[in-house]
Amino acid sequence: MEEVERIKKQKELIEQIGREHEREGFQPVTARILGLLMVMDKEEYTFEEIVEEMQISKSSASTALKNLEIRGIVEYITYPGDRKRYFRFVSGEIDGLIDEMENKLKRNLVIINQIIELKKDPNSRNSNFLKTISKGMELFIKNLDNLKIAYKKEQ
Amino acid sequence: MEEVERIKKQKELIEQIGREHEREGFQPVTARILGLLMVMDKEEYTFEEIVEEMQISKSSASTALKNLEIRGIVEYITYPGDRKRYFRFVSGEIDGLIDEMENKLKRNLVIINQIIELKKDPNSRNSNFLKTISKGMELFIKNLDNLKIAYKKEQ
DNA sequence: AATTTGGTTCGATAATTACCGAACTAAAAA
DNA sequence: TTTTTAGTTCGGTAATTATCGAACCAAATT
Structure with missing residues (x-):
């Protein structure tokens, strides 16, 4: 070029x-x-x-x-x-980027859990859906730590 | 309450x-x-x-x-x-949320790879950093699929 | 001691965006 | 066939946000 x-x-x-x-x-x-x-x-x-x-x-x-x-x-x-x-x-560690993502996810998770707690009917359509989302996000956040380790190995 | x-x-x-x-x-x-x-x-x-x-x-x-x-x-x-x-x-599948995240990551990855390709010096500070970011993101995207499977098992 | 350099801060204006109201439409009801 | 219901569309205005310019400051230079 x-x-x-x-x-x-x-x-x-x-x-x-x-x-x-x-x-x-x-x-x-x-x-x-x-x-x-x-x-x-x-x-x-x-x-x-x-x-x-x-x-x-x-x-x-x-x-x-x-x-x-x-x-x-x-x-x-x-x-x-x-x-x-x-x-x-700034060319910091890649961890920083993951942390950022993790923080955002955690913020959202807090909100979702609050919504669930404030629902009158814990088995309403949204309640149930939000519960699966909440579980999923927790699993995701846990896996982020594994990912950090995986990166380090890769390099 | x-x-x-x-x-x-x-x-x-x-x-x-x-x-x-x-x-x-x-x-x-x-x-x-x-x-x-x-x-x-x-x-x-x-x-x-x-x-x-x-x-x-x-x-x-x-x-x-x-x-x-x-x-x-x-x-x-x-x-x-x-x-x-x-x-x-809408209370769709959790996959939708992951897909959304995956798409955003992919969009960013494309941009990062373009930056790298357009650099005059492929070993400059930013070039090197962006390369590790690019690799990291690829690894991440691959892992998202595993996560989808993990969710399904969990439920 | 006066001037220059390398900025910062803040109030005013320009540009953008969000929201509204009025006019409109298609389907249903009277 | 007229009126009502359940919205949509679009042009204008209000509200917000981004950017600027002028005044300012501290450190270095002359």
């Missing part, structure tokens, strides 16, 4: 990642900055470079990056004798 | 489910209707009852219910000699 073509496709991917992450509750600019830091060959961008590249205001960049940092998705490093922050995509 | 207290808690849960589902891209009204159909003891609501209960316009109810239906989360049934639609929470 030609260089120009490749870079064009990378930009398209940024947009796609952007849309995907908007659906997870990120704001447009934030989602696209994340895409930038994931797909481009340059993997460390300064604040100014991000502002420049994305054509956004400093304030937007500031809040977006703060959000990404708080969520543990992006981090910055500094180099001695250089006051700039170099932002990059 | 007293009846009044119980119902109060159910209403709170509707709100909570509402917020949780807004983060999945549902609009507020839609998310709360879903909550209503999940938590209340009355598990079949007519269009009019939903309008009444949620204090919303008929048009909002109409679009919200259509959305929930299209997504396969809510369905309606009719009774002979009664023109009204009775809406209720």
